[in-house]
Amino acid sequence: MSSADFLTDFHHVATIGATPRQGVDRQAATAEDAQSRAWFSKWITDAGYTLHVDGIGNMFGLIEWTPGAPYVLVGSHLDSQPLGGRFDGAYGVLAARNVDELMRASGTAPSFNLAVVNWFNEEGGRFAPSVMGSSVFAGLFDQEKMLDVTDLAGVTARAALAEIGYLGTDPRPVTVSYAEIHIEQGRILEREEIAIGVVDRSWYTQKLDIEVLGEQSHTGATAMADRHDALVAAAKIILMVREVTTDFADEAIVSSVGQLTLEPNSPIVVARRVRLVADLRSGDPQIVQTARATLLEKIAALAVEHDIQITVTDFDVRPIRYFPENGLQLAEAAAVRAGLSTRRIQTMAGHDSVAMNTIVPSIMLFIPSVDGVSHCEREFTTDTDMVAGLALLTEVTTDLVNGALVDSATAPALASTVRA
Known part of the structure; x- marks a missing residue:
């Protein structure tokens, strides 16, 4: 997928649940969320990948090069806040697919397979707490308790997912690592004129x-x-x-x-x-x-x-979660190859990567946000910055599926600790 194709897809997804001031309103398990999920499903199946939907509504596009090998997960979320921004979450989902073309062109099977993920209810605007789908995946939240959570109208997450057809039963991919790219939602990178933030810890x-x-x-x-x-x-x-x-x-x-x-x-x-x-x-x-x-x-x-x-x-x-040092160095080395400036940065916001980092080595990357504004319709990041981040995520994910962070000898023991 070229950068032009990526931008076309991104700006199309921004029309789903679009608001008058160029934001989006796709709260979890609403009709608008269902539309973005239908787009994701078609995107995955048209590419020839396998779609799985698990019991908390997480969606996985499974790309298998090496039969039986565990997966590197890459992605983010498509749900939004009420009157939210079109970049938050969606960018990280759409940026995740380039690696397949590189692997097929190389003619060699990597150590690990790849799963592109759309996590359920990362935002927590309709159902609290936030980061729900990835936290259930990581074993931090109990699935049944989360499905029983209600919105302000008394509708449970279980009923809402069933209503839109995404209360799944598919098995979860056995996972060895995770990567996510996201807008910063702050102004540090813009202020310092730095292309990439490599997240070293959460608040x-x-x-x-x-x-x-x-x-x-x-x-x-x-x-x-x-x-x-x-x-x-x-x-x-x-x-x-x-x-x-x-x-x-x-x-x-x-x-x-x-x-x-x-x-x-x-x-x-x-x-x-x-x-x-x-x-x-x-x-x-x-x-x-x-x-x-x-x-x-x-x-x-x-x-x-x-x-x-x-x-x-x-x-x-x-609690504060620290991202692994070898993952930080992997991302920084990839940025050098891509000619992108970096700095280490903390995330004040919660992200799916923070939950995933509790069970597998994870990498979180930021690109600049104009004026540091997020969770509102004025949220904005330039096409140039999105394409630069796309290139870096492709480099990082290619390294991950080739065993740069978790080698084949370590993977079986790691994978056995992850809830499949």
């Missing part, structure tokens, strides 16, 4: 599920002194979550409240219940723990002040 992540329980009452008839307004207290918590970052050095921690639900959500009723999710992330776990402790103390005082009940529950805690 520590801590989410807090916060429930605020007040008392429902009339917005017009209830005296202000008699109100127990859950939304007012929740608004103060939202500001606390933001302000706690000022206790630390600039860029040492990021925080947000990205989801809020309100009951009864009537224009003439004081809110009785608010549920919100706070997200704390840092490269230093102690900073997150200190911020968490500060928030818990302030939230407890807030509950007393407003005479309401507030419950805070930890969930989706993700």
Whole structure:
């Protein structure tokens, strides 16, 4: 597949679930996600590969050169955030297929086969937690529990996948390594004018599920002194979550409240219940723990002040994951051959590669994001940067299938630890 073919495919996929401002809205297991999955399925089968769909909706395009050999996985995800960007995830899926043409042209069978993967529900916008499909694959999440997760409308992931026809039963490929390329979603590479970020570690992540329980009452008839307004207290918590970052050095921690639900959500009723999710992330776990402790103390005082009940529950805690040094060096050497500048970089966002790195040696690559903007329609990366990343991923994946990171002697023992 030439770079022109890649760009044609990429810009076509961006029309699936397209929004008026050049973004996409393809939330997991929606009709729009089903359309992108149908495109992926046709793309795989037209190329003569074998398509497998597993029990959590992950899709694998299996390219077998060496019968019986395990697989190198390469890919990302096609689902998006609501009103998300067209580059996040989709770029990494479409960039994964060049290696087959190189192998066929060489006339020699590599040590390992290749599987191009589209992971289910990486974004977590509809079903929480995020990075769901790859985490089930890696054994970090229980498949049945994840299938029972509901969206805000009460629809389970199981029912949603069945509705679009992608609740599969196929076996998972036995895997020896993983590679993924992605937009940075930050501005470090753009600011430093560097072509490629080689990810050496992930950030520590801590989410807090916060429930605020007040008392429902009339917005017009209830005296202000008699109100127990859950939304007012929740608004103060939202500001606390933001302000706690000022206790630390600039860029040492990021925080947000990205989801809020309100009951009864009537224009003439004081809110009785608010549920919100706070997200704390840092490269230093102690900073997150200190911020968490500060928030818990302030939230407890807030509950007393407003005479309401507030419950805070930890969930989706993700430790720092370090990518293997030999994988970093492999990627850097490939970049030298491709004439691309690199720097090592940390990922503040979660990615499928972070989950996969817990079971097999994994490589994560970034290309620049214009203005560092992501998870919105304005997200943008140039064709030039995408093509440069495509060339590097091709180099890296060619090395991987030829046993540069995991040799044939090591592969059987490694593969036996991976859930097939």
